[in-house]
Amino acid sequence: MYISYKQLKSRDFNIVEWYMERLEGPDRIELSYMDLLQDETTHLDVECNKTTPSGSSYSALERNAAVTKDVTRTIPKPVVVVVHANEQPACALVDMGLLADFMSLNLAEQLKAKRIWLEKPLPIQLAVQGSRSKVNSGVSVHFQYQGTDYQRYFDVINLQNYDIILGTPFLYQHQFW
Numbered sequence: 001m002y003i004s005y006k007q008l009k010s011r012d013f014n015i016v017e018w019y020m021e022r023l024e025g026p027d028r029i030e031l032s033y034m035d036l037l038q039d040e041t042t043h044l045d046v047e048c049n050k051t052t053p054s055g056s057s058y059s060a061l062e063r064n065a066a067v068t069k070d071v072t073r074t075i076p077k078p079v080v081v082v083v084h085a086n087e088q089p090a091c092a093l094v095d096m097g098l099l100a101d102f103m104s105l106n107l108a109e110q111l112k113a114k115r116i117w118l119e120k121p122l123p124i125q126l127a128v129q130g131s132r133s134k135v136n137s138g139v140s141v142h143f144q145y146q147g148t149d150y151q152r153y154f155d156v157i158n159l160q161n162y163d164i165i166l167g168t169p170f171l172y173q174h175q176f177w
Contacts, residue, residue, distance in 0.1 A: 098167025
């Protein structure tokens with residue numbers, strides 16, 4: 001099924017009603033934004049999942065998170081490297097804006113690294129107003145990257161997409177500038 005970009009843009013268009021009318025149809029809906037890009041070969045795939053709330057006999061639309069992308073904007077990829085912590089490979093983001101080196105709680109637990117508990121939790125200040133997090137512990141692990149091999153301390157926090165984030169302490173020690 002196709003939905004034109006003009007139809008999606010219309011204030012009168014209700015995607016939930018439109019989808020409910022087609023519940024018995026395919027689960028995959030193709031949203032075309034040809035009008036936006038003036039290109040007949042470009043289209044966007046979106047999945048709408050049927051679900052039945054518990055204790056109910058009617059189907060409903062499941063809310064899916066979506067990331068919109070500006071097709072004209074070029075975003076550089078982050079610098080991600082593979083390092084070794086306690087001889088296990090880990091995915092590390094190199095971030096010049098961080099004033100510390102962080103390890104995910106998941107990786108610290110997987111490595112069975114002995115946690116060093118801080119007497120007083122350290123607040124993490126982010127550029128996003130209202131975001132709050134604290135470092136309660138750290139770990140010291142055997143760290144290897146491109147021929148270096150030594151003990152390195154990491155603050156342990158909940159990281160979502162990376163095992164390790166290497167900040168300015170790492171960059172300064174390795175003379176990146």
